[in-house]
Amino acid sequence: MFQLIRVPIDIQKIADGLQKPEDGALVVFEGVVRNNSQDKAVRFLEYDAYESMALKKIEEIGSRARNQFAIRDIAIVHRLGRMDIGECSVAIIVASAHRGSAFEACRFAIDTIKKIVPIWKKEFYEDGEVWIEGAH
Amino acid sequence: MSIRVLFFASLSDITGIRETSVDAREFTDAISVFNKFAEDFPALETYRSSALFAVNSEFARPASPVQDGDEVAFFPPVSGG
Numbered sequence: 720m721f722q723l724i725r726v727p728i729d730i731q732k733i734a735d736g737l738q739k740p741e742d743g744a745l746v747v748f749e750g751v752v753r754n755n756s757q758d759k760a761v762r763f764l765e766y767d768a769y770e771s772m773a774l775k776k777i778e779e780i781g782s783r784a785r786n787q788f789a790i791r792d793i794a795i796v797h798r799l800g801r802m803d804i805g806e807c808s809v810a811i812i813v814a815s816a817h818r819g820s821a822f823e824a825c826r827f828a829i830d831t832i833k834k835i836v837p838i839w840k841k842e843f844y845e846d847g848e849v850w851i852e853g854a855h
Numbered sequence: 856m857s858i859r860v861l862f863f864a865s866l867s868d869i870t871g872i873r874e875t876s877v878d879a880r881e882f883t884d885a886i887s888v889f890n891k892f893a894e895d896f897p898a899l900e901t902y903r904s905s906a907l908f909a910v911n912s913e914f915a916r917p918a919s920p921v922q923d924g925d926e927v928a929f930f931p932p933v934s935g936g
């Protein structure tokens with residue numbers, strides 16, 4: 720399951736939909752909105768995306784994770800729009816017979832999302848706002 | 856005969872454009888489209904070396920060809936997650 724949504728991410732629902740009796744491990748990663756960035760207090764974030772390409776890239780990452788790691792399935796959901804401190808911006812859930820490959824696939828997925836999925840976050844401070852740009 | 860052009864994040868702020876179109880007959884590659892907007896919006900020059908290009912939702916090189924019906928996007932390095 721690969722989605723871009725504009726409402727809070729329901730992790731339990733995604734996990735319930737993914738899990739099957741043959742799974743021995745379910746690894747969940749949540750990216751959450753932090754209240755600080757480079758010594759500045761962050762009030763909230765906004766995420767924007769090139770949605771058609773972002774979804775395509777998320778699906779690609781899911782396919783690569785399934786091909787490269789011994790996992791059974793993976794779900795990736797990224798939220799867009801405004802998010803407050805502590806809210807979940809991205810959820811990755813990996814189902815697998817064993818934990819090792821599930822952890823590895825989950826790590827691969829979040830690291831690759833941060834490199835190739837066209838989504839950008841804007842940080843809002845008391846005194847302004849800045850688009851965050853990733854490492855090239 | 857048009858090419859759809861998209862800007863995102865800081866590049867959209869600079870141009871004031873999220874989506875527009877240009878005459879396909881005037882452009883041959885992605886960088887020629889970028890150059891046209893850099894003439895109109897000189898602040899884009901600060902992104903010349905870091906901006907990422909996409910053609911039809913796939914990462915592209917500056918020299919990647921563009922033609923009628925294509926969608927070309929320009930954006931800064933991504934920061935999702």
